[in-house]
Amino acid sequence: MGEIEAARFGRPILNWLSPTRWRMFALVIVAVALLPGRAAMAEPGASLPASMAAIGDSITRAADVCCYYGDHPGQSWSTGNAWWDPVSSHYERIRAVNPAISGRAYNNAADGAQMASAPAQAATTVAESVDYVTILMGANDLCTSSSATMTPTASFRDSFEAALKTLHDGLPNAHVFVASIPNLYQLWQVLHTSWSARAVWAYAGICPAMLSSSNTEADRQQVVIREAEFNQVLADVCASYLDYCRWDGGALYQYAFRASDVSQLDYFHPSISGQAKLADITWATSWWSR
Numbered sequence: 001m002g003e004i005e006a007a008r009f010g011r012p013i014l015n016w017l018s019p020t021r022w023r024m025f026a027l028v029i030v031a032v033a034l035l036p037g038r039a040a041m042a043e044p045g046a047s048l049p050a051s052m053a054a055i056g057d058s059i060t061r062a063a064d065v066c067c068y069y070g071d072h073p074g075q076s077w078s079t080g081n082a083w084w085d086p087v088s089s090h091y092e093r094i095r096a097v098n099p100a101i102s103g104r105a106y107n108n109a110a111d112g113a114q115m116a117s118a119p120a121q122a123a124t125t126v127a128e129s130v131d132y133v134t135i136l137m138g139a140n141d142l143c144t145s146s147s148a149t150m151t152p153t154a155s156f157r158d159s160f161e162a163a164l165k166t167l168h169d170g171l172p173n174a175h176v177f178v179a180s181i182p183n184l185y186q187l188w189q190v191l192h193t194s195w196s197a198r199a200v201w202a203y204a205g206i207c208p209a210m211l212s213s214s215n216t217e218a219d220r221q222q223v224v225i226r227e228a229e230f231n232q233v234l235a236d237v238c239a240s241y242l243d244y245c246r247w248d249g250g251a252l253y254q255y256a257f258r259a260s261d262v263s264q265l266d267y268f269h270p271s272i273s274g275q276a277k278l279a280d281i282t283w284a285t286s287w288w289s290r
Contacts, residue, residue: 048098048288049131049175052091054078055121055163056109056136059182059278063111064265066272071111075272077279078134079105087276090134090177090283106130114140115156118163126170133167133174134282136252138181138230143207147222150209153229160237168241175287176245178238180231180253184210185224187268190259197267206268227253248285255281 054060054076062075074082080089091105106128108121115137125133141151167176188210191197201211209215210223231253238245261274270278283289 048094050100051104051130052132053106053125053128053130054109054134055118057113057140058111060109060136061111062275064263064269065275069265073107075275076107077275079107085272087279089279093283112140114151115159118159119166122163122166131174133176136179142184142209142223142227144209147209147219150226156230157233160233164237164241168244177286178234178245179248179282180250181227183253185220191267200267206266246287248282251281251285
């Protein structure tokens, strides 16, 4: 288009944009620029953490997840980083948007850990100076030798309060995510008719308080009640740290897992598909889910 044609084409537009219309046009431009969705698209990962750590037990260590006994932290729902598995861990989801977190995910969970271990794990986490912390712990406080030896609810609360205080005092700008304890009674319901599961539970002494064949229904219901109390503690204590701690709302406890979600090595820990679903469920209630 030549200069004459351009000038001729542009003249009607300039005539149309009177002072009043210019002001209206400018207001529309400003309003569009301030739309929340567009701002978020402009900085896709600005609020995502650049480091993280996991506090927990053998579930977060991905114990017996597949193929051979032992820990498989690469398949952990929280900090796992194995590229070939179906588990989209919190770490991997964050890294996909914010590469700054690469290589800065620490798994401080320990096999057999009860909530009494949480303050020490929290202290380790503080020393790592992370921006994000996941917590999944409490199954071992229930899976004792019998329902009579489970951790008292008051002691469970004291330990969890101490752990969160340690985190808050040492990492005041971090974000903490707390998952509910998976439903142990449902585990028994799903697998107690399997002779292989019953044999492994008995031979390895896995979670006798719930899974022992000598338990009565009353014994198992004591575990159900105590687990409900523990999950309520997790919810209440987390809620006391407003804008710092986020609870999953009981989502993990409420998930109706299948036999395929459980390891065929010990019939207790999540399988690879179980870890994948655990990651999906917890991420959906996390700080950065969309």
